[in-house]
Amino acid sequence: MFMSSCYRFIPVEKVFHGAGVIENLPAEIDRLGARKAALLTSNSLFASPVIKRLEQLLGSRLEVVLSGTVQHAPSQSIFEIASRLRDRGIDLLISLGGGTVIDSAKAIALVLGEGLDEPQQLQSYSVKFEYPDKIEIPQVKQKLIPHIAVPTTLSAAEFSNIIGITDEHRKVKELYIDDQLTPKVVYMDPELCTDTPDWLWSATGMRALDHAIETVYSKQTHPITTALALQSIRLLSEYLPKCKKDPADLQAKLQCQMAAWMSFFGVSNVMMGLSHGIGHQIGAHANVAHGVTSCIMLPHVMRFSLPFTLEQQALISAAMGGEVSGRSVEEAAAMASQLVVKLVADLQLPLRLRDVQVRKEQFQPIAEDAMRDLVVASSPRPVQGTGEIVALLEAAW
DSSP, rough: OOOOOOOOOOOOOOEEESSSSSGGGGHHHHHHTTEEEEEEEEETTTSSSSHHHHHHHGGGGEEEOOOOOOOBBBHHHHHHHTTTTTOOOOOOEEEEEEHHHHHHHHHHHHHHHHHHOOOGGGGSSSSSEEEETTEEEEOSSSSOOOOEEEEESSSOOGGOOOOEEEEEETEEEEEOOOGGGGGSSSEEGGGGGGGHHOOOOOOHHHHHHHHHHHHTTTTOOOOOHHHHHHHHHHHHHHHHHHHHHTOOOOHHHHHHHHHHHHHTTTTTTOOOHHHHHHHHHHHHHHHHHHHHHHHHHHHHHHHGGGOOOOOHHHHHHHHHTTOOOOOOOOHHHHHHHHHHHHHHHHTOOOGGGGGGGGOOHHHHHHHHHHTSSSSGGGSOOOOOOHHHHHHHHHHHH
């Protein structure tokens, strides 16, 4: 029997998925009543054939194409891009790229909509959290420019009402949460992902796996999100290796995109956990991509959480294709982190912090900032202090 509760949907209006669905983009822009769209993309995609295709597709609807996004969305980069859009009458943002581009577009909508002039003003909008349960989530006051997201990686940032913006002076990644930050429309078109580097596709796939696993054993589990997360784990375990073997396999890429969607489906109801909280701050302090932080930290966090999540991790093992038949719950659960390590190795991604230039002297500040990250409160095993996080970082080094 489930306790009475309320499942809340964030306002994604439509998700188009499949090869060639991007051709519908002009009609969707017209439906939203937009006349001056700004297309934000990564530096690597700025001169790509994909941009030329979108320029031809959108015609006069497209006011400007711009890049300049920086990994982990440092606040200064957000304001620099926003300054290039002020006073141009932009009424729609389109993001083309991975989580950095999508989060940057969300942040630009916030900066322009609220009329912010300098990074320090963001402080009044960031989530304030004091472990374990003191939280303040400021609300956006003005109506923001709508956003259409066209992801080319598997980070799933397009399916959340959350932004992570890095305060580069304090080297802290802060969260911003408001329903208006949610993209209204998402296009998952595998044809647009063929230029995504192999390592980035695999690493962001591991980020999606991290979403799914921490959803399954979150303190705030829900049967809908658990079912979707387990299916996400099944699909990622099967299709990420297929994408690695054949990057041109559009069906495998689409299955991974669907899995990424499932991994982050209920983020406003079921918060992520300790792997995400640590990963946010490794990114801010050491400039490591979030997909890579998931590869390295997730197995260690799973082992840390194991005594509190035996049944859930046994389900994760089964979803990843582990031989759980005839095994005890304890044995099946213990396999889960091993299967994650094997998948990371098969994808030829890093498994140690030392291999991505994280230094031991960074452990204490990473741990201190992680303890101020909202998602750490959702760890099924309560975190007793920075010492436990430093120990996890030591184990991962």
